[in-house]
Amino acid sequence: MNWLLWRQHRSQVFVTVVATVLFAVAVLLTGVHMAHIYKSSLAACTANGTCNLVGNLFSGYGAIIDLVHLSIALPVVLGTFVGATLVAREREHATNVLVWTQTVTRRRWLYSKIAAVLAGTVIASAVVSALVTWWSNTPNALDGNRFEGAQFDTQNVLPIALAIFAVALGIAAGCILRRTLPALATTVGAYVGVRLLVSVYLRPHYLKPITRSFPLNGDVSVPSGSWTLKERLVDAAGKATNGRIPIPASCGPIPDKGGAEKCLGRLGFHQVVTYQPPSHYWPFQWIESGLFVGLAAVLITVAVVYTLRRDA
């Protein structure tokens, strides 16, 4: 069985290793350089007392930044090319019949294939995630928070869980649809759909967010790295406004914007901010990773039951 696994997947292993090495070289070279720029700029501006680094610190690094952000697509690439083809291609060419009539059981064949592919997926996505996480140290320092989009999905443990999920999705689609192309399309569609649903509708609610009030004319100061979910302008009764408040006559003549805010503040209007603090980052990573690994387990079970119980 090991011979068959290697014979069938050696080209995928080769492509993955080469692509990962090239990616690693690019990430390591630029990462070291960007860290250097960041540190020297920070030292310079601290000396001047005028630190505002967000500007164009990494202009000229657009290509590598895009490349690193593209690692968000790694799970779906693995899910289609490795997961969806795993069983669908055999069924499409009926080679499953050839293998299932050798002296290796269907069960063992399927378990070995799934185990090998998932092991490869974990290794590849862990290496890429480690590289991206290391490289992102400096850009993260400039960014607001790590809960959204490209950062949350490509750093630390979540990318590994997402890759496992995508490959399991591909395997299940291939086992059920039995044709490569429909399995590929289903994998992409379902992955993107689930991904969006989870990040938009579930992620903000893993843990109870913090809600704080701020005066109208003051700064909204949540801890650095927080994920702001909602900012509302509410009246004295705590009722949300639509942000356009008619100036009451009692305020008298209003000289400017600041004056209006002062008057509204006296009348009880204030800002309410709901956010996830940076300390929730790791719990969120583990919760979402657990969710996707759980979904993957369900999909693998479906694929196995479907393939072993049904006719060849």
Added chain:
Amino acid sequence: MRTLAVETSDLGKRYGKVWALQNCSIEVPTGRVCGLVGANGAGKTTLLRMLAGLNRPTTGRALIAGREPADDPEFLREIGYLAQEVPLYRRWNAADHLALGAHMNPSWDAELTVDRLRSLGIPLDRPVESLSGGMRAQVALALALGKRPRLLLLDEPVAALDPLARHEFLASLAAAVADGGVTVLMSSHLLPDLERVCDHLVLIADARPVICGDIEHLLDTHKLLTAPTRDTTAIEREHHVITKTRTPREVSLTVELTGPVIDPAWRIDDLRLEEIVLAYLGQHAASARAVMEGVR
């Protein structure tokens, strides 16, 4: 007691609402080369796939050398299966396929398979997709033979081949199974393909087996009886009349004899195998035409 290589009882398979095979009870003794004949869609592939453990029966059961098909190495080692579409890994060469056989079968006969393909002039180092249909069928047959199964199940192995390749394939198959107690169950929708190499016949029409037996025995017991116009009730009571044709001058019967014909008025003639098959398929006109296509 004779051991049976294949024994099925009331085997049936339904796909959705359609029965692909029904009431199939057949016996094939060990060591036979058994032809499985029927029109396309008659249920031959379904039967073979159930015997190979690929599909599960809806009703009844099958026994291969006394063992029910299962996802189990003890069963899998007994059977060699060649599917109709001759599935092979297209980009692999023949040597890769033999390596697959060697790695996935404990009883693999490496020498036999390599010698076999070499002697047939099949290049071991070219991708199988660049080989002819006949060569691919030989690679697949070598893979099925190499695990040294006790039962070889071949689904339309010659359907895709030209007449010369057909002849060569069947000759090489006959040679391969001549020594050693392997039983062969081989399907075809064309009777003439199988007549040359088979000593046993299973005929399937409309998802049911209509004949199952030794070919010699079929020829011995099936006769054409002819007589000037005559009452046939006595014959019909004694024997199994399959077809009856009346002309103004004479009546002729295709009969499966259960004993000697006592009435001397009947002339008894031998029947050829295809005539027997045709008689049985009388009520399945379309099947009959399909199966007889190519009979001289």
